[in-house]
Amino acid sequence: MDDRALEALFEAERAAPPVVPEALMQRVFADALTVQPSADSRGWRGWLRLLGGAPGLGGLVAAGCVGVWLGLAPPTALPDLAGLVLGVESTEVYDGQTDGLTGFGWDLEES
Template sequence: MADTDKAMQELDDLFASARQNPVPLPDHLATAIMNDALVARSEERVPQQEPENRRQVHFGIWRQLMVAIGGLPALGGMAAACVVGVWVGLAPPSFLPDPAQLVGYSDSTSVPYDSYDLASVLGEEVQ
């Protein structure tokens, strides 16, 4: 514990000396930062050009949607999740009830469970 306190004290001393003797910003770095800021500010002031036809507008909307989702990797993940959801919905695992039987689209009149309550179905032990 004493070693940690000593190391922390040395670190505090280094920070204190750095605060007392600040290093000035080099002139070329300050100039580069200001030039980048002026370029960024001038790009904000340039008005957006109107698209020539409606197809470009739709392309822009789809591109904005794709960026908002997270790009192609996120869109691929969403597509895979959708496919798995449809697959599980059409052919559920053995421990889940068939959704078609729960809504009444079954040819058989016997229901494997006492009620249509999914919580009670999932609460029973799976054999």
């Protein structure tokens, strides 16, 4: 059999290629959707998911606010870091003697 006859056979095969079964196309597409990375996993949404979503981000913001608050207005038992950094003494120590108020109302009962 010569090249012309072989080429005729190749042409017959090219003219009628195997048809992909519809069920195979559906399986391929289903696999694609299963494996596909979701749009949520990319960009800023991806970072948000890494932080635990909205609840995680809320907790992070709350913790940050508390940290700033403690830094600027620390309780008496803690050193005033903002004052140390800025060189300003801002902590006021309440000695309980400068006015007549107490926590228990003794002064009101006795008067």
